[in-house]
Amino acid sequence: MKIFVYSASLREQSVNLKLSKLIAKVAEANGAEVDFARMNDFDMPMYNFDDQGSSGIPAGAQALADRITAADGMILTSPEYNWLPPATIKNAVDWLSRMQPMPLDRKSILLSSATPSLVGGVRGLMSLRTAYEALGTWVYPKMFTLAQAPGAFNDDGTLTYSFIESVQAMHPFYIIRFLGGLLFLVGTLVMVYNLFKTVVGSKPVIAPIPLPAAAN
Numbered sequence: 001m002k003i004f005v006y007s008a009s010l011r012e013q014s015v016n017l018k019l020s021k022l023i024a025k026v027a028e029a030n031g032a033e034v035d036f037a038r039m040n041d042f043d044m045p046m047y048n049f050d051d052q053g054s055s056g057i058p059a060g061a062q063a064l065a066d067r068i069t070a071a072d073g074m075i076l077t078s079p080e081y082n083w084l085p086p087a088t089i090k091n092a093v094d095w096l097s098r099m100q101p102m103p104l105d106r107k108s109i110l111l112s113s114a115t116p117s118l119v120g121g122v123r124g125l126m127s128l129r130t131a132y133e134a135l136g137t138w139v140y141p142k143m144f145t146l147a148q149a150p151g152a153f154n155d156d157g158t159l160t161y162s163f164i165e166s167v168q169a170m171h172p173f174y175i176i177r178f179l180g181g182l183l184f185l186v187g188t189l190v191m192v193y194n195l196f197k198t199v200v201g202s203k204p205v206i207a208p209i210p211l212p213a214a215a216n
């Protein structure tokens with residue numbers, strides 16, 4: 001399966017670029033053939049109906065369409081600008097939507113985003129998915145957003161935090177917790193056993209009640 005992985009950010013130190021590189025590695029490790037790109041590779045003017053009429057589709061938009069057409073599916077990473085996708089990707093989608101055949105039609109896409117915020121770029125992705133869905137693209141229902149992205153990458157491009165690694169790192173603490181819990185359970189059982197033996201083993205004692213001494 002050929003996956004076209006691309007990032008909508010133009011920035012050199014882009015966190016979305018980092019995320020898309022990581023996604024490409026994971027996809028390759030899982031057997032996909034990856035075609036990797038970033039929006040800088042597809043230079044195109046802002047969409048203008050008149051320009052399209054006079055000059056046709058720009059070379060950058062056509063190049064993007066060709067890469068999409070050659071792939072079985074796409075994974076896009078996009079920044080969020082003011083709760084919306086950046087103009088780069090919206091403009092590209094506008095150009096693509098004017099082509100015949102339309103390259104986004106019935107193509108699968110997984111949307112993802114990285115932002116410094118605590119919520120990731122989910123708001124931007126929601127509107128981006130609306131545009132793709134309007135064009136007949138099959139947008140994967142779940143989207144991946146990486147929150148607090150600037151501190152999320154190691155120098156080698158891996159994530160500083162990953163669920164699996166954190167569980168592995170917590171192993172010694174899980175063992176200590178388990179031993180503590182076991183000690184508590186054993187203590188409770190000993191107490192219950194003592195209580196049981198006290199109740200069962202107790203015998204009534206008939207103690208003579210001394211008579212009061214007679215008064216002189």
Ligand SMILES: Cc1cc2nc3c(=O)[nH]c(=O)nc-3n(C[C@H](O)[C@H](O)[C@H](O)COP(=O)(O)O)c2cc1C
Binds near residue numbers: 013015016017083
């Ligand atoms: C014009 C502008 C608007 C932004 N709006 C948002 C926003 O709505 N939500 C958010 O989480 N971050 C916002 N940011 C911060 C970006 O998420 C941050 O700059 C991020 O690093 C951009 O992605 P990149 O590193 O892949 O280029 C905005 C940044 C800019 C320049």
